[in-house]
Amino acid sequence: MTKVLSTTDAGILTLTLDGPDSRNSINPDVYRAVRDHVVNAGQDPEIRAIVVTGAGGFFSSGGNVNALRDSANGPLSAVNSNTDYLNAMIRAIADCPTPVIAAVEGGAAGAGVALALACDMIVANAEARFTVAYVRVGLSPDGGVTHFLRAALPRQLVNELCILGRPATAERLAQFGIVNEIAEPGEVLNSALTLAGKVAAGPASAIRSIKHLVNIAADSELCTHLWAEADHINQARFGPEAAEGLSAFLDKRKPDFRKI
Structure with a gap:
């Protein structure tokens, strides 16, 4: 059984999928645990970034195949319930106001790919x-x-990946912007934590607004989105982050958003 280990350091919550016997396969218990951690972190002002990774040099192999096969012997309601837990985890990551970064060492498969894609940024080694x-x-x-x-x-390309089941390397996906950073093998988590540190050092409220605006952009008409952007930036003008950021710019110094 895969466990979800959590550590917090310098405002960064790291969630590690730890299931060495199954390459960190995930199941409803994992879905619930990740969801709970992410929801709680999103409500904690001390947590300014989240990193999700896998132990043992692999991100996640996805759903356990034995469990998937055995689920056909049970009621449809149980299958639907498990899917609901998976969807709740994905929505929690997407809806979390705090940025979430996936650190993908080795690879990801099935629902492990879904977990990585739900994150706001992905760091992976090229292969x-x-x-x-x-x-x-x-x-x-x-x-x-x-x-x-x-x-x-x-x-x-989506049909190639899904209909043929062909793997895509992080290097190939980086060409399309799905993978944000390529790291050396064994250094993916460190690179993701460095990236998370940059996020954590930024203006938390502004970053939360940015994530929200990016998430709704694809489904918003231009006029509606212009009003949403205007509302967020105009509210921010009166806040302490803008006061610090604008003053720092004019004073030619680096802003310190962590003191806010």
Whole structure:
């Protein structure tokens, strides 16, 4: 059984999937644990960034195949309940006001890909393989995989990944902007924590507004989105972050948002 380990340092919450016997496969217990950690972190002003990673040099192999097969012997209601937990985890990450960064060492498969894609940024080593392998076991993707991929990739490439089940390296996905940073093997978590540190040092309220605006942009008409942006920036003008940031710019010094 994969456990979800949590540590907090310098305003960064790190969640580690730890299931060495299954390459960190995930199940409803993991879905609930990750969701709870993320929801709580989003409500904690001391947590300014979240990193999700996997132990043992691999991110996550996704759902346990034995469990998936055995689920066909149970009621549909149980299957729907498990899917609800997966979707709740994905929504918690997407909706969390605090930025979430995936540190993908080795690779990710199935629902592990969904977990990585739900994060706001991805750091991976160049040869890390992202495999949407549902088709190989007679299934279609879940956890928002097709939603996230189609938002970033051409339709033909998404079909290649999902219909053929071909793995894509992080280096290839970086060409399309899905992977933000490429790190050396074994240094992915350190690189992700460095990136998280930059986020944590930034203006927390402004960053939360940015994440919200980016999330709603694709579904907003221009006029509606202009008003949303105007509301956020005009509210921010009167806040302490803008006071510090603008004063620092004019004083030609580095702003210190952590003191706010």
